[in-house]
Amino acid sequence: xxxxxxxIGCGLIGSSILRACSSKKIAKNIFxxxxxxxNIKKLKRLKNNFKIxxxxxxxxxxxxxxxxxxxxxxxxxxxxxxxxxxxxxxILTDVGSSKENIIKIFKxxxxxxxxxxxxxxxxxxxxxxxxxxxxxxxxxxxxILIKEKNTxxxxxxxxxxxxxRLGSRVLVMDAKKHDMIFSLTSHxxxxxxxxxxxxxxxxxxxxxxxxxNFSAGGLRDFSRIAASNEIMWRDIFFSNSKNLxxxxxxxxxxxxxxxxxxxxxxxxxxIKKLKDAKKVRKKIIKLKQDINRPDFGRG
Amino acid sequence: xxxxxxxIGCGLIGSSILRACSSKKIAKNIFxxxxxxxNIKKLKRLKNNFKIxxxxxxxxxxxxxxxxxxxxxxxxxxxxxxxxxxxxxxILTDVGSSKENIIKIFKxxxxxxxxxxxxxxxxxxxxxxxxxxxxxxxxxxxxILIKEKNTxxxxxxxxxxxxxRLGSRVLVMDAKKHDMIFSLTSHxxxxxxxxxxxxxxxxxxxxxxxxxNFSAGGLRDFSRIAASNEIMWRDIFFSNSKNLxxxxxxxxxxxxxxxxxxxxxxxxxxIKKLKDAKKVRKKIIKLKQDINRPDFGRG
Numbered sequence: 001x002x003x004x005x006x007x008i009g010c011g012l013i014g015s016s017i018l019r020a021c022s023s024k025k026i027a028k029n030i031f032x033x034x035x036x037x038x039n040i041k042k043l044k045r046l047k048n049n050f051k052i053x054x055x056x057x058x059x060x061x062x063x064x065x066x067x068x069x070x071x072x073x074x075x076x077x078x079x080x081x082x083x084x085x086x087x088x089x090x091i092l093t094d095v096g097s098s099k100e101n102i103i104k105i106f107k108x109x110x111x112x113x114x115x116x117x118x119x120x121x122x123x124x125x126x127x128x129x130x131x132x133x134x135x136x137x138x139x140x141x142x143x144i145l146i147k148e149k150n151t152x153x154x155x156x157x158x159x160x161x162x163x164x165r166l167g168s169r170v171l172v173m174d175a176k177k178h179d180m181i182f183s184l185t186s187h188x189x190x191x192x193x194x195x196x197x198x199x200x201x202x203x204x205x206x207x208x209x210x211x212x213n214f215s216a217g218g219l220r221d222f223s224r225i226a227a228s229n230e231i232m233w234r235d236i237f238f239s240n241s242k243n244l245x246x247x248x249x250x251x252x253x254x255x256x257x258x259x260x261x262x263x264x265x266x267x268x269x270x271i272k273k274l275k276d277a278k279k280v281r282k283k284i285i286k287l288k289q290d291i292n293r294p295d296f297g298r299g
Numbered sequence: 300x301x302x303x304x305x306x307i308g309c310g311l312i313g314s315s316i317l318r319a320c321s322s323k324k325i326a327k328n329i330f331x332x333x334x335x336x337x338n339i340k341k342l343k344r345l346k347n348n349f350k351i352x353x354x355x356x357x358x359x360x361x362x363x364x365x366x367x368x369x370x371x372x373x374x375x376x377x378x379x380x381x382x383x384x385x386x387x388x389x390i391l392t393d394v395g396s397s398k399e400n401i402i403k404i405f406k407x408x409x410x411x412x413x414x415x416x417x418x419x420x421x422x423x424x425x426x427x428x429x430x431x432x433x434x435x436x437x438x439x440x441x442x443i444l445i446k447e448k449n450t451x452x453x454x455x456x457x458x459x460x461x462x463x464r465l466g467s468r469v470l471v472m473d474a475k476k477h478d479m480i481f482s483l484t485s486h487x488x489x490x491x492x493x494x495x496x497x498x499x500x501x502x503x504x505x506x507x508x509x510x511x512n513f514s515a516g517g518l519r520d521f522s523r524i525a526a527s528n529e530i531m532w533r534d535i536f537f538s539n540s541k542n543l544x545x546x547x548x549x550x551x552x553x554x555x556x557x558x559x560x561x562x563x564x565x566x567x568x569x570i571k572k573l574k575d576a577k578k579v580r581k582k583i584i585k586l587k588q589d590i591n592r593p594d595f596g597r598g
Contacts, residue, residue: 191554198557216441218492220583223579258490
């Protein structure tokens with residue numbers, strides 16, 4: 001059991017960690033640092049045992065474990081303000097969705113004797129805020145931990161156990177690989193969803209049609225993830241822009257080829273492409289990344 | 300109540316019509332024409348009252364209502380074979396997802412005294428076949444009927460009532476408007492989903508990464524509709540290729556602009572785009588095209 005745990009930023013992810021750590025008794029004392037007054041109000045309604053702290057200076061040296069769950073664009077400011085109060089023994093982590101850039105910030109801003117091991121729990125939703133949090137949010141979900149050349153193996157083990165206690169399946173990889181993988185499996189799909197909604201809006205204006213009324217035929221499925229938090233996704237897009245640009249280019253290249261196949265009525269090629277996609281879906285279900293229940297629409 | 304109803308092609312949609320017409324007693328006699336032996340086997344397990352017919356010639360003149368529910372690529376052959384046995388009084392319709400092209404086929408292949416009013420029920424799933432059908436498939440879903448210059452208003456009224464009895468909300472529009480709207484709300488989203496899965500597969504091969512394992516971060520959402528029936532979607536893509544090409548171009552143009560915004564870190568523009576998408580999501584929920592329940596993953 002940890003003695004003192006500090007959560008900086010307590011929205012959907014932070015409050016889910018708070019709930020799980022409280023109910024599973026992972027830490028004796030949980031401290032929460034949260035700027036938003038509306039979030040603090042929501043947090044006060046929770047029945048979990050924790051203390052809200054504004055002044056971090058005095059408590060920082062005593063912390064066993066600190067986890068930053070704010071938007072990534074706030075990391076630099078936070079690191080700068082907490083850096084000189086940190087204890088070398090403390091386990092330090094964050095939950096950001098893109099890694100190479102934020103690790104650069106850590107390296108630039110942190111004292112050399114302070115080590116940081118970055119985490120990325122693959123969990124979330126299109127909703128945000130502490131009222132939507134859940135102690136089960138991480139259960140059976142991947143959590144990626146970033147190992148670098150100088151990563152302290154003891155601390156990595158403690159961090160691994162922390163996420164396992166929350167129910168996560170932990171996987172260790174380097175930042176470069178992480179950012180490439182998630183540029184395709186998460187960042188591109190979100191961008192594509194946003195772009196499809198933007199295209200629908202543009203088309204609606206141009207044609208003066210009421211499109212949205214007929215969104216059940218496919219568009220609806222994309223609109224859910226396009227309702228995700230805009231600060232979070234701006235930060236991810238900016239932070240992983242190099243990899244994202246690459247996969248956008250690959251996507252456009254493939255889309256142009258699809259268009260050509262359609263215009264030319266390349267029967268065999270199209271059928272192969274569509275059948276191959278179905279195989280990937282089967283693999284996704286086999287890997288328990290989605291359920292096999294067909295979707296016939298709302299309700 | 301109709302006397303004699305014939306369903307040609309009895310997969311997901313045809314068998315759902317069969318179930319609803321049987322349970323709601325919409326027709327006294329229901330005839331089913333189905334080529335696939337495996338589908339016939341599945342149909343025979345249904346407890347609904349209907350007759351499977353192979354030779355249509357003798358029964359066609361007696362039909363009050365005929366509905367084609369095969370893949371669109373089979374329409375021409377079917378129309379050619381049934382044309383000379385059709386009764387001018389019969390209500391004739393289909394459930395194809397694209398309209399301008401198939402109406403051209405009807406005009407070319409049907410005797411001049413035979414009238415056809417095309418239907419498009421906006422319902423379905425990524426699964427197909429009569430075992431997945433449901434008598435409630437059309438409940439509260441849109442069904443678009445296509446009205447042309449020479450459409451018989453009496454027949455249109457009967458067809459409207461037919462779909463309303465199945466629970467649909469009926470809307471009448473012309474083929475051109477239909478094909479433009481659904482190129483964006485349905486055909487483009489499916490193509491984009493297929494293309495995203497193709498891009499993921501290509502990227503996986505190129506980088507030798509196991510991407511699919513991490514598809515819960517967004518990719519998963521797209522894989523569901525990319526598992527749809529390949530014959531159906533090839534037919535739709537080919538049939539509505541002109542409109543589809545236009546919206547693909549608009550989509551690519553918007554995606555390139557998004558990429559530029561990201562590379563330049565155009566903060567205000569990105570935030571506006573992402574916020575605007577959220578508004579569309581709200582509209583989709585308000586119009587009851589989706590439910591408001593957040594999605595935290597499988598289960």
